[in-house]
Amino acid sequence: MFRLREPWRFTVAVPVAVPVWSVDPRTGKQREQVTVEATADHVDKAVRAAADAVPALAHRPARAALLRTAADLLTAERDRVVATADAETALGPARLGGELARTAYQLRAFADVVDEGAFLDVIIDHAHPSPATAPPANAARTPPAPDALPAPRPDLRRYKVPLGVVAVYAASNFPLAFSVPGGDTASALAAGCPVVVKAHPGHPATSELCAAILRRAAAETGLPEDTVGVLHGFQAGVDLIEHPLVSAAGFTGSIPGGRALYDAAAARPRPIPFHGELGSLNPVLVTAAAAAERAEAIGGGLAASFTLGVGQFCTKPGLVLIPAGSDGDRLVTALTRAAAEAPPGVLLDDRMRRHFLAGVRDRARLPDVTVPVEPGADGEAAVRPGFLTVPALRLTQDGPHELLTQECFGPVTVIARYDNDAEADAVLARLPGNLTATVHLSTAEAAGEQGTAAELIAGLTRLAGRVLVNGWPTGVAVAPAQHHGGPYPATTSQSTSVGGTAVERWLRPVAYQDTPPALLPPELRDGNPLGLPRRVDGQRYP
Incomplete structure (x- = not known):
């Protein structure tokens, strides 16, 4: 006769905490356990907390202050950050010191981009009747039908808004400039997007240290600490790209890994942009x-x-x-x-x-x-x-x-x-x-x-x-005119991950038609209350 087990004999599967170790590449020995791999629940909590920070990031001055404060704190912690990164990557204090300076400069450069506001691409076309056009000399002299006449142009005002939570997949070879505090994070924050970073397993202690610095910078500037989050573990990276509240992703790494995430981003019920740097021969x-x-x-x-x-x-x-x-x-x-x-x-x-x-x-x-x-x-x-x-x-x-x-x-x-x-x-x-x-x-x-x-x-x-x-490609200057990208498989999109225009990856345009002035975003109002660069009726100001 079939008998049910006694209630106390049922077992419940409990996720096993998988340790994340920092390893010295010079010896191959474990240095310390840094944390544990994130479970699906950890991923969900991190993404939801980041999504809650979106309204606070709408304030551009606060974003600029966050980026500059992060640069200052990173610089103040230079010795500690460089020592930690060197212990995990063997890249050497001189190289890593230069990379830290570059990373701080990059953060400040994006703060300048935020202050200037040109990245919002404000365009205003006021309503007016379409100008009459003279018919060609050989045209028939019969007047056109009324429905063939050009319609008056409505009032149209366009600018760009942040996408939402951005997933960043850190690189191994640049534990600072292309990792937790790197260009993807800096440009996403500049755009107004909170970030959840999937840390690279090659430098987990450096990732945790830099994440703590960024979260401290957020708190010091009055923003939620969860504006920046960090996760560890392979499965966490998969769960992150599939989370419904993630709106875009940036990746630097191998062709197989990047392509797998790119395909996952496209296969979602709501596909999202995936900006991946995958590999390059550089002939x-x-x-x-x-x-x-x-x-x-x-x-x-x-x-x-x-x-x-x-x-x-x-x-x-x-x-x-x-x-x-x-x-x-x-x-x-x-x-x-x-x-x-x-x-x-x-x-x-x-x-x-x-x-x-x-x-x-x-x-x-x-x-x-x-x-x-x-x-x-x-x-x-x-x-x-x-x-x-x-x-x-x-x-x-x-x-x-x-x-x-x-x-x-x-x-x-x-x-x-x-x-x-x-x-x-x-x-x-x-x-x-x-x-x-x-x-x-x-x-x-x-x-x-x-x-x-x-x-x-x-x-x-x-x-x-x-x-x-007549030069050599190693080294990518952080400059407004820089482009770090290329045709597939170098990248999965035609955007750049270095330079001021990297912010464009995390924005989308929105146009408002015949919207009452009081209901317009401040960026689009007549009188330019925020002092933004803009194009009005075909003329650029200032």
Whole structure:
């Protein structure tokens, strides 16, 4: 006979608290337990608390004050933040100190954007009858039907409003500038959007420390602390992108991870914008004339660029097209010397180290690939930089050599030697979208005196979001004109994650038609009570 269990024998599933550890990449040993992974309930509470902060962020002066206070507090905690980040990333105090200064500058720059108000894109077209237009000379002289006449234009007023709660997925390679206090967070707060950050597992203690600083800044400026929240754990990232109160997301990371989140954002019952930076090869083309003019300087500059930060910059040049022949030989010789002298370094974590070593091994095994300076393991934790070479013709064909046109994260680059301009063009034509594309020209080419430099730049423009001439792509200046993005898979949208226009990702336009003046938002009222830049009846003010 079937019998029910006694009530006290029923068990209830209780979520197990999964610890989140801070790990020293130099030793691979756990440093401390920072927190526990967020459950679905934690995610829900964080998002709802952030949503409750939306009304308070509508006050632009408070947003500007929050950003500046966050910059001040981050700077005041410089030693503590840098020490914590270095212990978790091995990026070094000098690099991290510079990154902290950049992050503080970025926060202040977005405060200036908020104060100026031009990002609101205020446009006012007052109502008036449409002007009569004269008929063309050969038109029939019969008058048009009444319903064919242009209608009077209504009063229209347009500006941009914040989307709501923004989910930010932090990057591993910039624990400050592209993490909890980084550009996605700063630009979202500038737009008036609260932020919930999915912390990167590579630097959880740094994430918690920076989140505490931002929450303190919110409290000191009279805003809710939950204007900024932070969560840990893989499943928390999935739950966050699916939460119905999340209105947009920003991501910096790998192609597989970013694409999975992008697809999840699109598959929601109410899809949301997903601004992801996924991966980039950042090709470089060295013309024959440039190699003849300064092969040694280009080789040395390339070595410094692809080894910077142990090759862990998203703008690292991963494929360099150089001419075959004696001038190309000179460039490779200079690169060999400089790369061999570059010191080994520790990657962000053991997983990345393993992927780097496997990626180098798989590429070096391909036919016709040579290894002038072998990248690989250096002891139990570090890696040494190096580079590979291959005839460019191999990259114009389908087959296993396509691996060489995919990003390999770490201190390695691929030199492809082309026999003629058509061969170089064929390689570039096969590449996917990139963050950057660089061309090195001779003095005469740069002056427009010889060659087809303009055509080269036009071709690279189709390939990348930032085109460089006679420089190196590592390093992304925080400036109003900056663009850090590019065609897929570099990014999933055509916006930027660096520079003042990054704020546009978290806004949407709204137009008000024939709305009584007393009911208009202050930003759209006649008399411009907030002193905003605006365009009125086709004229810009101020």
